Amino acid sequence: MTATLHIGTSGWSFQDWKGPFYPADLPKGDMLSYYTQYFNCSELNSTYYNIPNTKVFESLAKKVPEDFRFTVKFNRETTHKNNKPLDAVKSLEEVIQPLKDAGKFAGYLGQFPYSFRNRGSNRRLLHQIRETLPDDPIFVEFRHKSWLKDPVYDYLRKNKLGYVCVDEPQLEGLLPPQTVATTDTGYIRLHGRNSETWWNSDVGDRYDYSYNSGELEEWVERIQQMQSKVSRIYIYFNNCHHGQAPLNAQTMLGFFE
Numbered sequence: 001m002t003a004t005l006h007i008g009t010s011g012w013s014f015q016d017w018k019g020p021f022y023p024a025d026l027p028k029g030d031m032l033s034y035y036t037q038y039f040n041c042s043e044l045n046s047t048y049y050n051i052p053n054t055k056v057f058e059s060l061a062k063k064v065p066e067d068f069r070f071t072v073k074f075n076r077e078t079t080h081k082n083n084k085p086l087d088a089v090k091s092l093e094e095v096i097q098p099l100k101d102a103g104k105f106a107g108y109l110g111q112f113p114y115s116f117r118n119r120g121s122n123r124r125l126l127h128q129i130r131e132t133l134p135d136d137p138i139f140v141e142f143r144h145k146s147w148l149k150d151p152v153y154d155y156l157r158k159n160k161l162g163y164v165c166v167d168e169p170q171l172e173g174l175l176p177p178q179t180v181a182t183t184d185t186g187y188i189r190l191h192g193r194n195s196e197t198w199w200n201s202d203v204g205d206r207y208d209y210s211y212n213s214g215e216l217e218e219w220v221e222r223i224q225q226m227q228s229k230v231s232r233i234y235i236y237f238n239n240c241h242h243g244q245a246p247l248n249a250q251t252m253l254g255f256f257e
Helices: 026-036 052-063 078-083 085-095 097-101 122-132 151-157 213-227 241-255
Strands: 004-010 039-045 069-073 106-112 138-141 162-163 164-167 186-191 231-239
Touching: 004 241, 026 052, 039 231, 052 085, 052 097, 069 231, 078 085, 078 106, 085 097, 085 122, 122 138, 138 186, 151 162, 162 186, 164 213, 186 213, 213 231, 213 241, 231 241
Parallel strands: 004 039, 004 231, 039 069, 069 106, 106 138, 138 162, 164 186, 186 231
Antiparallel strands: none
């Protein structure tokens, strides 16, 4: 079995992508249509900040081809603030229905912060999210190494929660590159390797990074290993500054053509 690859970026609507990726005179409203000429998936990051109304998702579903898929990011109320995390899950579920109806929904992404450690209260939250969304694909990204345990992977498999592999700086406490998959869908996010700025935003943004070909080739073998374990793999570039993400994603696509 060789998994189908879906390669794209974390978002697409960035003004500083004009020039490096988008034509300089491209209207913002045409960015998604242009993006779909090169990629067949994207993470929808705006839902992390605000949950829009249903019409937004109706419009998105109409703008992309039949084989295009969106991964929808959980709102920060769910992953970071935790005041009413399940209310935000339910609100998001209500508005994304047009994507499901159109067959263009890949699943939810829960990007949890470094402070989200492997402890009982946080495992219970994951379980509650799964109970709230019993049938939908859910992918969870951890930032703290306390989750790097076989019982965690077994727990995710039991609850049909997808594990997100990451590329990020090799700093104490962060996760190393992996080829772990806990459902029939693999998921990889590449954030860049900015060691100096990861914890210090005063000197730059942690996601302002461009991978060179050698760094991307390191992932080719891992992706090939994962392809024998799952039916599909989503690979997203989150190094979103200055068009670096789509350019790196195009390079990665080239390795598999």
